[in-house]
Structures are given as structure tokens and as C-alpha cells.
Amino acid sequence: MSPQAQRGAKRVTAADVARSLGLSRATVGFVLNNTPGQTISDATRRRVLEEAERLGYRPHTAARTLASGRSRIVLLVLPDWPLDHSMRANIDEASVALDRAGYSLVTTTPHPDGQAVPLWESLRPDVVISYAPMPDALHEAVAASGAIVLAPGRGRFAAAHDERFAGGPRVQVEHLIERGRRRIAFAAPDDPRLADLVMQRRSLAAATVAASTGSPLAADAAITPVTAPDMIADWLSRGIDGIVAYNDDVAAIALSAALRQGVAVPDRLAIIGHDDSPLAGLLVPSLSTVRVDAAGLGRYLAQVALAAVEGAETPSAGPSGDVHLVQRETT
Known part of the structure; x- marks a missing residue:
């Protein structure tokens, strides 16, 4: 048909x-x-x-919802962040865990000037999860739809980006120092949507460098494919011998610029990424990076949502917050 x-x-x-x-x-x-x-x-x-x-x-979904009082939908409200490897792994695992329990995961990203009817009004989800803090007015609007609202700092919900998962920059810096690097730069993405997350990782990297060497970061800047060649040349002229990248994508930009200028990596310049994305192992030389259990966090958030809708006790044991070093050829 x-x-x-x-x-x-x-x-x-x-x-x-x-x-x-x-x-x-x-x-x-x-x-x-x-x-x-x-x-x-x-x-x-x-x-x-x-x-x-x-x-x-x-x-008939609408009729079934009216009869049972449940839509069996969990709505995930995402901040306006790019969906990098870590976030995709998080969402994928949450979706699988909810599907096994008979629930559908739907994602939405509200925009300040958006004209669409909010999905918490049109879908009538059982649970709405926010990965970022909700202003009071927004929280009240979502709760008025009848959904259980789980947002950082409210009720039973722990922040989606728990502090246990924020230790990557410390591991990155410590690894470079163990490899003999002393003048370390922080390379960030040029994306204003990530400003808060970049600040978080940069601050921890700077604090770890200061605690280990007694000196501040030797450099700190956003990097793009256009600016990377001049930036890498400038950093090398200033004696920088290690780069801590915000994520593997940023590390790949720095690595490409260095290799195109004939820089020996890691002999002259060591580079380490964050997230252990599939890209990291495919690069030549392969990229050293760090891994956190983003998929485990997604499964845990699904368990929190299911416990909320079923009226059960919130699971007390989340995924391990351990950060694992994945050493490859760039360090």
C-alpha cells in the first residue's frame, strides 16, 4: 500500500x-x-x-493513554549542545534501557524563540528529564503538564554531568606530566554553546597543572581547522610540549595541524583527547585519550526515570565515575 x-x-x-x-x-x-x-x-x-x-x-495511543493514565513516554530535554560521542552514547543507552521496560525515549531541545508547542504538552510524557538546571518558570510549566520532572538540583535527580564524571582533565594533565611534559596548553572548541562545559574542564586542567608544576597553563585558546596551523606554530615557538584537548575532535584538529607542519608527535608535541570516541583509534598516529562511562550514566538515568514513574525507590548505586586513561601513539 x-x-x-x-x-x-x-x-x-x-x-x-x-x-x-x-x-x-x-x-x-x-x-x-x-x-x-x-x-x-x-x-x-x-x-x-x-x-x-x-x-x-x-x-490507539491517545485512547490507551487516557485509559491507563500513562503514555509510557520519557521526554529528555537537551541543552543546545552539539551531540558529541559521549552524549550520543549516553542517549543511546538510556533509550535501550527504557525500551526494554516498555517506554519510549523522545528528545527535544527548546529554543528561546521557538514557536512549536512544547512536547511535554503534546505528548503528555510520564517523565521529563532535563540535562541542565531548569529555571523555576520552566519547571512549573513542565510539572503543570502532569509529568514527573527530574532536573539537576531538584528532588531525587542527580546532575546529568555528575562531578564524579568531571575528572578527565586531571587524568589528561597527570599523564602528560608523567610523560615529561612541563609546558602544557589547553585547546578548546570554538562553540559558544559549550562555554560552561569548557570552563569546567579548563579550570580543572589549570588547577592540576598548577598543583603539579607550580605554573599556570602555558596557553589556553579555542582552536578551529582555520586557526590551528598558526596556533600550533605559535605554541611550539613558545616551548609548549603538551596539549590537553577538550575532546577528541579538538585533539584531532591540533594533531592534523601539527603533522602538516612536520612536527614529530609525540616526540616534540604530545596531544591527549577526551571521550575515547571511535575517531581516536582511527587516527594515524592513534590518539591518546580518556574514557568515562557515559553509556553507564545513560542506563542509570533510565533507572531513575523508571523508579520515579513506578513510585519505587531511587537506585542508590549509579555507574562508576572512574576515568580511564587510554594511551595510544600521541603521548
Whole structure:
């Protein structure tokens, strides 16, 4: 059937299944809704399910939501951040964990000048999770939709980017110092949406350099494919011998610029990324980096959402916050 024909076709209802089998609507409804406490024979149950499949019956989501009081939807409100490898792993694992429990994960990114109806109003999700703190007005608006709201600093929810997962820059710096580097620069992405996260990682890198060497970061700047060649040349002229990159993408930009200028990596310049994305192992030379359990955090957030909607106790044990060094060829 063509998409146009499908859109124009009448929805198959439980009443259609009942008429086809000569059964009562109540009996068919009990089977299709898996209503407990009904004495319906296995043979009748099989007939109903087989006929429903043959006719192409699909449950009416809105009606089911009204009947059960649940949409079985979890809405994830994302800040306006680029979806890097770590965030994708987080969302993917949360989606899988929720799907196994019979819930769908839907993501949305609100914009200040957006005109669309907010999804928490149109979808009526059971739970709304925010990965960033919510202003009071927004929190009240979402809660007014009837959803359970989980946001950093409110109720049972721990921040999505828990401090346990913020130790990557410390491991990056300590590794470079162990490799004999003393003049270390911090390379950041040129993306204003990441300003808060960049500041967080930069601050920890600077504090670790100061604690280990007694000196500040030798340099600190945003880097792009356009600015990278001049920046790397300038850093090398100032004796910089190690680069801590905000993530693997930024590290790849620095590495490419260095190699194109004939710089020996890691002999003259060591570079370490963050996140252990697939890119890191494919580069030549392969990129040293650090890994955090972003996927485990996604699974944990799914467990928190499920506990909230089921009225169960919030799981106390989240994923390990350990940061693992992945040493490859650039250090």
C-alpha cells in the first residue's frame, strides 16, 4: 500500500476485530488490552491476537493513554549542545534501557524563540528529564503538564554531568606530566554553546597543572581547522610540549595541524583527547585519550526515570565515575 493510501485508510479498531470474529467487543478489548482477571480461554485469546495481526490492528495511543493514565513516554530535554560521542552514547543507552521496560525515549531541545508547542504538552510524557538546571518558570510549566520532572538540583535527580564524571582533565594533565611534559596548553572548541562545559574542564586542567608544576597553563585558546596551523606554530615557538584537548575532535584538529607542519608527535608535541570516541583509534598516529562511562550514566538515568514513574525507590548505586586513561601513539 502506498504512503498516500495508508494515510487515507481507516484505522482498524478493536470493534473491527470483534465483528470479523463474531465475538463481543468486550472480549476482544480484554484480550487486546491484556486486562487481568478475565476468564478467556487460550484458544480465544490466540484467535483474537491472530486476527488483530491479520487486519493490521494497532492500539490507539491517545485512547490507551487516557485509559491507563500513562503514555509510557520519557521526554529528555537537551541543552543546545552539539551531540558529541559521549552524549550520543549516553542517549543511546538510556533509550535501550527504557525500551526494554516498555517506554519510549523522545528528545527535544527548546529554543528561546521557538514557536512549536512544547512536547511535554503534546505528548503528555510520564517523565521529563532535563540535562541542565531548569529555571523555576520552566519547571512549573513542565510539572503543570502532569509529568514527573527530574532536573539537576531538584528532588531525587542527580546532575546529568555528575562531578564524579568531571575528572578527565586531571587524568589528561597527570599523564602528560608523567610523560615529561612541563609546558602544557589547553585547546578548546570554538562553540559558544559549550562555554560552561569548557570552563569546567579548563579550570580543572589549570588547577592540576598548577598543583603539579607550580605554573599556570602555558596557553589556553579555542582552536578551529582555520586557526590551528598558526596556533600550533605559535605554541611550539613558545616551548609548549603538551596539549590537553577538550575532546577528541579538538585533539584531532591540533594533531592534523601539527603533522602538516612536520612536527614529530609525540616526540616534540604530545596531544591527549577526551571521550575515547571511535575517531581516536582511527587516527594515524592513534590518539591518546580518556574514557568515562557515559553509556553507564545513560542506563542509570533510565533507572531513575523508571523508579520515579513506578513510585519505587531511587537506585542508590549509579555507574562508576572512574576515568580511564587510554594511551595510544600521541603521548
